[in-house]
Amino acid sequence: MDLLYRMAGRAARKGPAGVARLLERAAGAHAAALGVGIGDLRERGQAWMLVQLGFDARRWPEEGEEVEVLTWPSRRTAGARAWREFEVLSSGGERLVEAASVWLIVDLCRRKPVRLPRFLLELDFPARETPVRFEPLPALPPEPPSLHRRTVAAADLDINEHVNNVTYLEWAEAAAEGADATRLQIYYVEEARLGEEIGVATWDLPGTRLQRIGTADRAFAWVQWRRQAR
Secondary structure: OOOOEEEEEEOOOOOHHHHHHHHHHHHHHHHHHOOOOHHHHHOOOEEEEEEEEEEEEOOOOOOOOEEEEEEEEOOOOEOOEEEEEEEEEEOOOOEEEEEEEEEEEEEOOOOEEEOOOHHHHOOOOOOOOOOOOOOOOOOOOOOOOEEEEEEOOHHHEOOOOOEOHHHHHHHHHHHHOOOOOOEEEEEEOOOOOOOOEEEEEEEEEOOEEEEEEEOOOOEEEEEEEEOOOO
């Protein structure tokens, strides 16, 4: 069983959302090869749910740039939380972006997490690890945020009929107006569905930018951008 998966691709856009689309494809293909792909889980009435995604970038690939994505199930996997890590390399082998993600398997009827298959916990995990760590979000400032509004459309949905993970990041990028962050972390909290009215609230803080994506009383995702130089 090959636990280090490689995929060639092109960035559809510059920035974290373009990279996230590539990571989504690579993770899906590798999970399917391991027997825990989207189709495998749906046969059991289950699905993968992304709960955290983090990036550490030296630079973001340019739109249309050829890259190679490396991904592997992480030795940080434990309990119900499956970690998957990534590297994005340029065509010349330069490491551009490192990323880490945390996933749950959920029962689609009960909408509750289930135990990971035993074999996922017992894999001979690759002896490699990215520097990506997830940190607590900063406290909300008293100042009112800037606010961008949108309505969830059919094109925003994934196979499970809720907003696709990358779509939240695309909304965050649009509201951040070209943020030049090299580090980014996303916490996925709830599922947004067709027709819901969404607000992307953005606060600029010293060295960081914080975003809440949700309705007045429900947060669907939190995004934190860090702009400090490496």
